[in-house]
Amino acid sequence: SYELTQPPSLSVSPGQTASITCSGDNLGDRDASWYQQKPGQSPVLVIYQTSRRPSGIPERFSGSNSGNTATLTISGTQAMDEADYYCQTWDSSVVFGGGTKLTVL
Amino acid sequence: QVHLVESGGGVVQPGRSLTLSCAASGFTFSSFPMHWVRQAPGKGLEWVAVILYDGSNKYYADSVKGRFTISRDNSKDTLFLQMNSLRAEDTAVYYCARSYSSGWYFNFWGQGTLVTVSS
Numbered sequence: 001s002y003e004l005t006q007p008p009s010l011s012v013s014p015g016q017t018a019s020i021t022c023s024g025d026n027l028g029d030r031d032a033s034w035y036q037q038k039p040g041q042s043p044v045l046v047i048y049q050t051s052r053r054p055s056g057i058p059e060r061f062s063g064s065n066s067g068n069t070a071t072l073t074i075s076g077t078q079a080m081d082e083a084d085y086y087c088q089t090w091d092s093s094v095v096f097g098g099g100t101k102l103t104v105l
Numbered sequence: 106q107v108h109l110v111e112s113g114g115g116v117v118q119p120g121r122s123l124t125l126s127c128a129a130s131g132f133t134f135s136s137f138p139m140h141w142v143r144q145a146p147g148k149g150l151e152w153v154a155v156i157l158y159d160g161s162n163k164y165y166a167d168s169v170k171g172r173f174t175i176s177r178d179n180s181k182d183t184l185f186l187q188m189n190s191l192r193a194e195d196t197a198v199y200y201c202a203r204s205y206s207s208g209w210y211f212n213f214w215g216q217g218t219l220v221t222v223s224s
Contacts (some may be wrong), residue, residue, distance in 0.1 A: 001167065028178035031208055031210070033211075034152070035211075037150075041139075042200060042214040042215065042216055042217060043150065043200075043211070044214075045210060045211060045212050045216055047209065048208070048212070049210075052211055075177070080216040084149075086149060086150050088150075088210060088211075090208065090209035090210070092164060093152065093164055093166065094140070094150070094152035094155070094209050096149060096150040096151065097149070097154060098149050099149040100149070
């Protein structure tokens, strides 16, 4: 079965750029999506179709996908961006990455 | 606006059954694939199942295939998950989620309902 691998954690200083990676075999040939989940809350879609932002998602969130790696980039990271982030892809089933805990300090 | 409200969670003994419901509003329910996604305590997201528009096509994660059944009632805008032969590892918050028609990424989620499998 298809697998997506994310780093368990990432720390970034406020105002800096956070890059969260997601690796899978030929992931660049697939759609990649990203979700933000804060404690006690349901996930929120922040990027879909690799680089598209749903309405209401700040422009500082962007995505890319090439080769075996998709990347979620948060430019000018703010304290409110501290959360767990999950990548996801799909074909005849849906696969999530294991999640990355982003700490802003 | 889109609203998804799950219900039916609770504590159940191993081997028993439970049915979850998800009431949808704010959109044309029959026009979208609907999914169940779960999250074990302190763990990541795990996709469970999807049902397409009229319910004729359903797909399941290997971990629940043969034990769980997804269904929908488009006349009542409601999604269901029948869970049989429950195991301790099925303990999780279960979310219903609506995906885009053009791809299985989830732009709307419910608040989740907790299922605890324990003797």
